[in-house]
Amino acid sequence: MTEKLELAQNAVGRMVPAMVNGKPQIPYLGVGQFQPRGRKSAPPVRSSKHYPADGDKRVPDLETALRKCGLRDGMVISNHHHLRDGDRVALLALQAAARIGVKDLMWFPSASFPSQKGAIELMENGIIHHIEGSMNGPLGDYCTQGRMRGMGVLRSHGGRWQAIQDGDVHIDIAVIAAPTADSFGNADGSHGKSACGSLGFALADSTYADHVIVVTDNLVPFPCIPWQIQGNNVDFVVELDSIGDPAKIVSGTTQITRSPDRLRIAEYVARFLRETGIMRNGFSFQAGAGGIALAFVDYLRRMMKEDGVKARFVRGGSTKYLVEMLQEGLTDYILDGQTFDLDGVRSIAADPRHVATSPFTSYNYHGKGNFASMVDAVVLGATEVDVQFNANVVTHSDGRLLHGIGGWQNCLASRCAILAVPAFRDRIPVIVDQVTTLTGPGELIDVVVTERGIAINPRRQDLLDAVKNSALPIRPIQDIKAEVERICGGKPARPKLGDRPVAVVKWVDGTVLDTVWQVV
Amino acid sequence: MTDGQSTAEAGHYGKEVRSDLHVSVEPRDGGGLELNLESRVQLYYGEAILAQTRQVLASLGVKHAKIAIHDEGALPFVIAARLEAAAKRAALAAGKNALPDPASPAAPPTARDRLRRSRLYLPGSEPKYFINAGLHGPDAIILDLEDSVHHAEKDAARILVRNALRALDFGACERMVRINQLPLGLQDLAEIIPETPDVVLVPKVERPEQVGEVDRVIHELKSRHGIDRPIWIMPILESATGVENAFAIAAVSPLVCSVTIGLEDYTADLGVAKTAEGRESLYARTRLVNAARAAGVQAIDSVFGDVGDMDGLRRWGQGSRALGFEGMGCIHPAQIRVIHHAFAPSPVEVEKALKIVAAFEEAQQRGLAVVSLGSKMIDPPVVERARKLVARARQMGELSPP
Numbered sequence: 001m002t003e004k005l006e007l008a009q010n011a012v013g014r015m016v017p018a019m020v021n022g023k024p025q026i027p028y029l030g031v032g033q034f035q036p037r038g039r040k041s042a043p044p045v046r047s048s049k050h051y052p053a054d055g056d057k058r059v060p061d062l063e064t065a066l067r068k069c070g071l072r073d074g075m076v077i078s079n080h081h082h083l084r085d086g087d088r089v090a091l092l093a094l095q096a097a098a099r100i101g102v103k104d105l106m107w108f109p110s111a112s113f114p115s116q117k118g119a120i121e122l123m124e125n126g127i128i129h130h131i132e133g134s135m136n137g138p139l140g141d142y143c144t145q146g147r148m149r150g151m152g153v154l155r156s157h158g159g160r161w162q163a164i165q166d167g168d169v170h171i172d173i174a175v176i177a178a179p180t181a182d183s184f185g186n187a188d189g190s191h192g193k194s195a196c197g198s199l200g201f202a203l204a205d206s207t208y209a210d211h212v213i214v215v216t217d218n219l220v221p222f223p224c225i226p227w228q229i230q231g232n233n234v235d236f237v238v239e240l241d242s243i244g245d246p247a248k249i250v251s252g253t254t255q256i257t258r259s260p261d262r263l264r265i266a267e268y269v270a271r272f273l274r275e276t277g278i279m280r281n282g283f284s285f286q287a288g289a290g291g292i293a294l295a296f297v298d299y300l301r302r303m304m305k306e307d308g309v310k311a312r313f314v315r316g317g318s319t320k321y322l323v324e325m326l327q328e329g330l331t332d333y334i335l336d337g338q339t340f341d342l343d344g345v346r347s348i349a350a351d352p353r354h355v356a357t358s359p360f361t362s363y364n365y366h367g368k369g370n371f372a373s374m375v376d377a378v379v380l381g382a383t384e385v386d387v388q389f390n391a392n393v394v395t396h397s398d399g400r401l402l403h404g405i406g407g408w409q410n411c412l413a414s415r416c417a418i419l420a421v422p423a424f425r426d427r428i429p430v431i432v433d434q435v436t437t438l439t440g441p442g443e444l445i446d447v448v449v450t451e452r453g454i455a456i457n458p459r460r461q462d463l464l465d466a467v468k469n470s471a472l473p474i475r476p477i478q479d480i481k482a483e484v485e486r487i488c489g490g491k492p493a494r495p496k497l498g499d500r501p502v503a504v505v506k507w508v509d510g511t512v513l514d515t516v517w518q519v520v
Numbered sequence: 521m522t523d524g525q526s527t528a529e530a531g532h533y534g535k536e537v538r539s540d541l542h543v544s545v546e547p548r549d550g551g552g553l554e555l556n557l558e559s560r561v562q563l564y565y566g567e568a569i570l571a572q573t574r575q576v577l578a579s580l581g582v583k584h585a586k587i588a589i590h591d592e593g594a595l596p597f598v599i600a601a602r603l604e605a606a607a608k609r610a611a612l613a614a615g616k617n618a619l620p621d622p623a624s625p626a627a628p629p630t631a632r633d634r635l636r637r638s639r640l641y642l643p644g645s646e647p648k649y650f651i652n653a654g655l656h657g658p659d660a661i662i663l664d665l666e667d668s669v670h671h672a673e674k675d676a677a678r679i680l681v682r683n684a685l686r687a688l689d690f691g692a693c694e695r696m697v698r699i700n701q702l703p704l705g706l707q708d709l710a711e712i713i714p715e716t717p718d719v720v721l722v723p724k725v726e727r728p729e730q731v732g733e734v735d736r737v738i739h740e741l742k743s744r745h746g747i748d749r750p751i752w753i754m755p756i757l758e759s760a761t762g763v764e765n766a767f768a769i770a771a772v773s774p775l776v777c778s779v780t781i782g783l784e785d786y787t788a789d790l791g792v793a794k795t796a797e798g799r800e801s802l803y804a805r806t807r808l809v810n811a812a813r814a815a816g817v818q819a820i821d822s823v824f825g826d827v828g829d830m831d832g833l834r835r836w837g838q839g840s841r842a843l844g845f846e847g848m849g850c851i852h853p854a855q856i857r858v859i860h861h862a863f864a865p866s867p868v869e870v871e872k873a874l875k876i877v878a879a880f881e882e883a884q885q886r887g888l889a890v891v892s893l894g895s896k897m898i899d900p901p902v903v904e905r906a907r908k909l910v911a912r913a914r915q916m917g918e919l920s921p922p
Contacts, residue, residue: 260652260656260852260853260854261652261655263854264655264656264853397563397564398563425593426538426539426560426561426592426593427539427561427564427565427593427594427595428561428564428565428593451652451655452655487595487651488565488595489565489568489572489595489596490568492561492563492564492565493563493564493565493566493567493568495563495564
């Protein structure tokens with residue numbers, strides 16, 4: 001890092017860098033306090049004159065495509081992560097760039113995965129300057145050890161759209177892995193041997209990047225139906241034998257947790273929704289694909305059947321469990337952001353009530369509203385939560401990067417944001433005095449559900465009133481914390497963090513919420 | 521190193537191990553303590569683990585040794601137990617122990633005729649299952665020192681279970697320990713009685729004298745340790761002989777609160793297969809119910825072994841209750857709710873019993889000798905049964921208090 005380190009204190013007292021990768025930053029001002037101005041960013045105007053009239057935009061390989069896009073030193077290359085840990089395209093594109101001989105690229109994936117650890121070598125030999133996007137596993141360690149030249153920038157799915165749309169990040173070349181595409185560049189994720197469901201994360205890249213390359217292993221004659229990615233935004237199409245490892249793109253079946261403690265947490269969450277009356281005809285909810293979330297969906301579904309209640313929509317990450325609810329008539333629609341298992345992939349391909357959404361419709365804070373705030377309840381995880389209900393989802397308690405933010409921050413806009421977490425992991429309490437890395441402000445987190453009790457944010461008197469006569473173990477968050485500290489033999493020591501920022505956590509409006517410090 | 525002392529270890533570690541630790545103790549003649557710690561929670565509790573280790577070794581009188589610990593996030597009561605077990609295996613610390621801080625407040629004593637619908641078995645060598653067991657709401661938890669503990673682990677499990685009784689809060693659960701068959705079980709008693717379990721389960725009982733001996737040893741240990749709260753005995757009958765002696769066993773001591781049956785061993789003794797219908801054990805089970813009733817104690821059924829078969833469990837529980845059992849064992853928390861439901865009186869039964877009790881109370885008020893409901897006369901035993909059922913339904917939370 002060449003820039004001089006200058007820190008500013010944001011509205012919640014966190015010290016954040018004033019400059020990140022050469023760009024001035026706005027420290028977090030509070031929920032809804034930052035007012036964006038100006039017009040949206042846009043790609044250059046093109047003419048059909050420069051594209052084949054027969055619509056055939058194929059080129060032989062990625063290297064050719066990158067050259068034709070004018071790849072130069074310092075450019076920004078983006079990828080989506082719908083193929084998850086099975087993705088082959090991102091690394092192939094970066095390696096092709098390495099063969100071309102360019103330096104100092106910024107890699108801008110919507111998320112990175114452990115199988116992409118080859119990016120470390122590309123950073124070591126100067127091809128990639130830094131990564132902006134979630135990092136965990138080997139890439140996360142590389143970043144938190146302070147070995148990356150630039151600073152990591154962690155954004156939510158909605159925040160990534162916001163950054164692209166507002167011009168905070170300008171994508172030079174988007175390389176979009178497509179399970180099905182035609183030679184014009186229309187593309188979709190719901191069919192093909194590498195089918196992954198929705199391609200929503202790539203929509204911003206396809207509409208805002210200067211150049212767009214679609215890479216597919218299932219080329220179909222025009223038209224590719226449906227076309228979530230429109231060929232009119234696409235410069236080149238590259239055919240590969242395989243864009244990814246199907247076994248790692250979707251799981252065969254996502255598994256409900258078998259841990260009695262976690263099942264207990266899941267059941268508490270479902271009962272909470274039932275007893276507060278949130279579970280009612282026409283309601284909506286969102287839960288992820290983690291073990292507790294899946295079990296929650298299973299309990300809620302049984303309760304909905306018992307009470308004869310039907311949801312208007314559920315938000316995916318879709319899994320077999322949501323698909324079954326759709327088929328059983330327990331919900332009218334699945335609004336799907338990403339598709340986690342084979343049942344989800346089959347359903348989104350076949351059932352018009354299973355709809356692919358994007359971060360624009362679901363999560364973008366700098367839009368004319370988004371779906372997240374219209375969801376009645378969302379069930380999320382966290383690594384730590386403090387007594388003010390602030391939560392950390394991106395780092396371990398020791399400061400190492402653990403998870404991307406995903407849609408987590410965006411989902412906090414829900415009418416009832418619930419963290420479903422074990423009270424302690426191994427011996428480490430989850431409820432702490434102060435979170436290591438602030439990812440979500442406590443004013444947006446309404447309920448913390450653990451196996452030892454349910455804590456409701458005192459700001460939500462309405463929820464406290466709703467469960468006043470319930471048999472659920474509603475307890476002050478400090479009580480649960482004190483009990484866990486008794487069990488664990490005292491408060492954990494706070495690990496010492498370094499004084500050098502290695503990444504920043506952006507809030508949904510692009511301001512800087514917190515800093516990830518080098519792990520010493 | 522003095523005679524008999526050699527390097528010893530206790531506990532478990534590895535990627536799959538949770539909430540436990542492994543310790544090796546190498547006795548030395550001098551040079552003080554050399555501590556070596558690798559812990560999954562090093563950053564957060566590394567110092568605390570080392571401090572506790574020094575404290576535990578001091579109470580055990582271990583002054584010179586090389587100690588290597590692999591910790592997988594063990595809680596303090598486990599750390600103390602594993603250190604003590606390793607030190608004793610190394611022939612250090614004989615006659616000494618290192619007790620963890622007691623749970624506060626201490627669990628209150630339990631009544632002889634308490635509700636005992638479900639008792640959750642917890643293998644005595646697996647601390648990870650202990651910690652949250654009480655949260656799942658069984659009527660009792662059983663810390664097992666017998667069949668779920670490998671023979672080579674009996675000494676370490678005994679110490680671990682002792683510490684768990686002392687340090688863990690099991691909520692409203694009755695705290696039971698299944699000891700080993702006598703005479704090994706006598707060593708278990710010596711270790712655990714000072715930490716006042718509510719019930720001692722005695723396995724493979726065949727003769728009343730065996731219960732008598734346990735009764736005597738419990739009395740001795742209680743008076744030695746100044747304990748005056750009750751510690752009940754639940755004999756487990758697991759053989760044809762045991763079943764034949766059921767009444768004598770149930771009636772031998774006023775400390776017996778209930779008798780139960782172990783069907784795996786019983787069917788093995790008969791040389792028949794154990795089935796989900798249980799016809800092969802019907803005689804033994806009804807005999808046990810009758811003996812228990814005659815002795816004025818509870819009859820408690822065996823466990824249902826198929827954790828995946830909730831319908832089978834429900835049928836078994838309902839059948840059990842119909843035979844006169846008041847509860848059964850469980851081997852997974854998921855079984856608890858099904859069992860409680862199976863042993864609960866049905867709403868129809870409760871409603872009828874309430875009517876009978878109301879008629880009885882009305883007759884009392886009006887000074888009538890005969891209780892009648894509509895045109896039917898109600899016999900005194902029927903009234904008594906109805907009163908018991910209403911009281912039980914209240915205990916089970918199936919009926920709100922009057």
